[in-house]
Amino acid sequence: MNSYFKDIYEKYHNDLFRFLYYLVKNREVAEDLIQEVYIRVLRSYDKFEGKSSVKTWLFSIARNVSIDYFRKQQSLKDKIFNQTDWNRLEINDDYPLPEEIAIQNEEVQILYKCLDACTLDQRTVIIARFIQDLSIAETAKFLGWSESKVKTTQHRALKVLRKKMDKYKEKED
Amino acid sequence: MNNSRKDDELIKILRQFPSIEDKRSMEEVYLRLQSKKENTCKHHLRNKKFLWPSIATIAVLFLSLFLVITQYNQQKENKGIPDKFEIAQDDSSNQTNEQKAELFHSFEDDSNFESNNKKLYQEKHxxxxxxxxxxxxxxxxxxxxxxxxxxxxxxxxxxxxxxxxxxxxxxxxxxxxxxxxxxxxxxxxxxxxxxxxxxxxxxxxxxxxxxxxxxxxxxxxxxxxxxxxxxxxxxxxxxxxxxxxxxxxxxxxxxxxxINNTQSGYLIYSTNNYTYFTPSPNEYESIEDALLDMKKENQIYNLHPSIPNQFNFTVDVSNTEQLVLIFHNNVHLKENHETIRMIEAILLTAKEYGFDTVQFKNTNVKNIGPFDLEHPIQVPIAPNPVQMDMLE
Known part of the structure; x- marks a missing residue:
C-alpha cells in the first residue's frame, strides 16, 4: 500500500468523507468522490509546496472534486456549463434521511433538510465552519477566498437556514 | 428571539450533526482506488452495485490470464512462436518471462559479463x-x-x-x-x-x-x-x-x-516484462536540475532512477549543441545494463533540452556496450523502440 495514501487516510479520511457526504448527501456518491480525491492527491503530492497545511490542501481538492461532480450533474440538466454560477446554484436532492441523521433529534433532521436551500458555496462554508470545525482563516485558505468573503457567505447561509427553519416551524404551527 | 441569537441556535444544532463515517475499511478504499485508476480510461460504464462481483471477476480473469500466459510461454519455448511485439534489437524473444525479467532488471549482474557482452551491445532502448x-x-x-x-x-x-x-x-x-x-x-x-x-x-x-x-x-x-x-x-x-x-x-x-513542450529528465518505468524510459513528471527549466531528478525514485508515479545516486558529475552547457558531462574522479563505470541505461537516459534527456550530442568526460572506460565514450555521442531520435510485426 502506498505510504502517502496510508498516511493521509489515517489522518484525514474521516474528515474528508464527512465533508463530501454533507455536500452531496449521498453515501455512494461520497464514496466515489473520495476515491477521486485520493487519485488527485497521489498525482500531485510531490507538487504540494507546503504553502498551506495538508488539511486545507486536501479540503481544496475535495471541494474541486465536488464542484466537478455538481457540474456534471448540472450538465445533464443544462448543457451550458459556462453559465453555471456556483454562487447561485442551489442543490436539491431527493435522498432519504440517512440513518445517522434519522436517529437525531427533530431539529437536526429539519436543519439537515434545510441545507438544500443553500447554494454550493454557502453549504461548503457551513459544513467547513460548523461541522468540520475549521476556523475562518482555514476556510478562507482552502476556498482561496478572503476571510471577509467567508464571513459574508457564512452570514448569508445562516440567514437562508434561519428563514427556511422558520418556514418549517410555521407549517408545524 | 433576535437574529443573532437565532444564528447561535442554528450553529449549536449544526454542531450536533453526527459524524458520518465511511463504512469501508482502508484496504477496501485502496483496492477500489487501484481499480478506479485502472479503469480511468476504460470506455465502458460500470454498475457500482456490482463492484464486488466485478472485482472477483477481475481476479478470476487475472488468474486465468496468468495461467494462459504461462502456458503460452511454455508452448512458445517449445515451438518457438515469435511475439507479435518485441523490444527492437532484443534477441530475447524466445526466452521465458523469467529470463526476460532478468534481462531487464538485473542491472548489477556482472558475473555473466563475458557471455552477456553481445546482449549488452545490442541492448539499446x-x-x-x-x-x-x-x-x-x-x-x-x-x-x-x-x-x-x-x-x-x-x-x-x-x-x-x-x-x-x-x-x-x-x-x-x-x-x-x-x-x-x-x-x-x-x-x-x-x-x-x-x-x-x-x-x-x-x-x-x-x-x-x-x-x-x-x-x-x-x-x-x-x-x-x-x-x-x-x-x-x-x-x-x-x-x-x-x-x-x-x-x-x-x-x-x-x-x-x-502542444505542451515542457522538459524533464527520463526515469525508468518497469512492467513485468519490459522496462521503458519515461519522462519524469517533475519539469525543470535547466538540464542540470533534470539530471539531478533522474537520481531520485518517484514512489507516487512508480518511476525508478535512471542515474545511480552515487554517480556524481558536473555538466558544461556553454555549447548549446553539445552537452559535456564530466564524471567526478570517484565514479567507476561498469559495463552493465545499468550503465547503458544511464547513458541512454542522459542522451534522451539531452535531446529534450535541445542538444545534438553528448560528450562524456573523465570516464574510466572507453566503451560501454554500443557507446564509444571517447567521442561525442549523437542523441537518439526517440525512446523505447518496439517492432510491430508487419506479417500478421
Missing part, C-alpha cells in the same frame, strides 16, 4: 540515426501505463510505403499497436479521426469519445496529444462530429490545443 533507413519513418506515441499515472513514449519504425503523410503512419500505429502486449494501457486508436485539413492537424472526435468524462481522462488525453511534438507540431485542432471545438468538463471548450 532508443532509436538512433543509424537505425533508420531512407524508407523508414519513426512514429512516437504516448501510451498510458496500467495505473494511468505515466504516459510512456513508444516508438515504432514504419515503412513509408504505408502512406504519403506522417499522419498515415501515426494512424497505422494507432490501429495496430497492441498496448496490453507491451504491458501498457489499451488506449488507441483515438475515438475519432486524425487528419490534415487546410494544412492543419485535426483530431475530429466522435460524439461518444468520453475523453471529457473526468479530470484524469482529460489530463491523459492532452498528455497524449503532446507527443505530436515529435513531428514539430505545435497546435492540434479539435473537433467533435466535424464541429469545431470539444467541450471538456474540467478544461472548458477547446478549439485548438497548444
Amino acid at each position: 532508443a532509436i538512433y540515426k543509424n537505425d533508420v533507413h531512407e524508407e523508414d519513418f519513426v512514429v512516437t506515441i504516448g501510451i498510458p501505463d496500467t495505473d494511468v499515472m505515466n504516459i510512456v513514449p513508444i516508438s515504432v519504425i514504419v515503412n513509408k510505403d504505408r502512406g504519403s503523410h506522417w499522419i498515415d503512419y501515426y494512424n497505422y500505429v494507432y490501429e495496430n499497436i497492441d498496448e496490453e502486449e507491451l504491458g501498457l494501457y489499451d488506449y488507441y486508436p483515438y475515438k475519432g479521426t486524425l487528419k490534415k485539413e487546410n494544412n492543419q492537424i485535426t483530431l475530429d472526435l466522435l460524439a461518444d469519445h468520453q475523453y471529457d468524462s473526468g479530470t484524469s481522462k482529460e489530463e491523459i488525453f492532452f498528455k497524449s496529444l503532446n507527443f505530436f511534438k515529435y513531428q514539430n507540431v505545435d497546435t492540434i485542432f479539435l473537433k467533435e462530429e466535424a464541429n469545431p471545438g470539444v467541450n471538456f468538463s474540467h478544461t472548458g471548450k477547446i478549439y485548438e490545443y497548444q
